[in-house]
Amino acid sequence: MAKVTIQKLKEMKQKGEKISMVTAYDYAQAVLVEKSGIEIILVGDSLAMTMLGDEGTVRLTTEEMIAHIKPVVKGAPTPMIVGDMVFGSYNESISQAIRSANRLMKEGGCDVIKLEGGRPEVVSAIVEAGIPVQGHIGLTPQTASMLGGFKVQGKSLEAAQRIIDEAKALEEAGAFSIVVECVPEELGRAITEAVSIPIIGIGAGRYCDGQVLVFHDMLGLFDKFLPKFVKQYAQIGDEIVKALSTYKEEVRQGVFPEEKHTFGGLSREDLKDL
């Protein structure tokens, strides 16, 4: 399969072909996503919670993000790899934002970057610097406390209008795509129709150009909470616990290892005088 490009995603929107995107944070996960044919991998800052056990995403550093982008790039040559800008890496100044985006591209090796919030001036500066940007509006987890917590956004007409305006401003600023999180389904549709760039929804209903889910949520690998918008396609976590428990029991009972798992070459007799 050919590498997924911005052009390909644009054509998919134009033809009405739905785009799939999923997070991945290490080599093994990336290899699995590569085999699935999914078009986009997001190395999301959700890794702070799913991989590093944090309560939220705010503490994550750019160094940690780069360390997770690198193995994903190695494991998945075909999907577009999106590196997520971490909290505090683009809110000081335009030059800080460009510097942080450069680091994800040069040190991590991702194809494009994503950043949260309706910040067209930051997006246009990064795009001007030659780095493709995916926006992220609606519920923006890095600043969730300013939005009243992890709540559906854009429920009033005024708020809905603001989010549509943000989407248009991001498109105008040069974003090639936008993630829209946790908004009413009809608002998800209205945003999708209001712009010509692909809208990737998460909790934004059925009419977006594509969907994104967090790897650990959709596969049953994260059991702290499960948002309403997640569909669990498998319960891999339960399978892993079953396998680990069986292994522990077999070790305890001396059932594992069997002879086929051992190396010959010396007999007990050979070793008796050592």
Ligand code: KIV
């Ligand atoms: O970090 C992440 O996983 C995300 C998705 C929720 C879109 O930003």
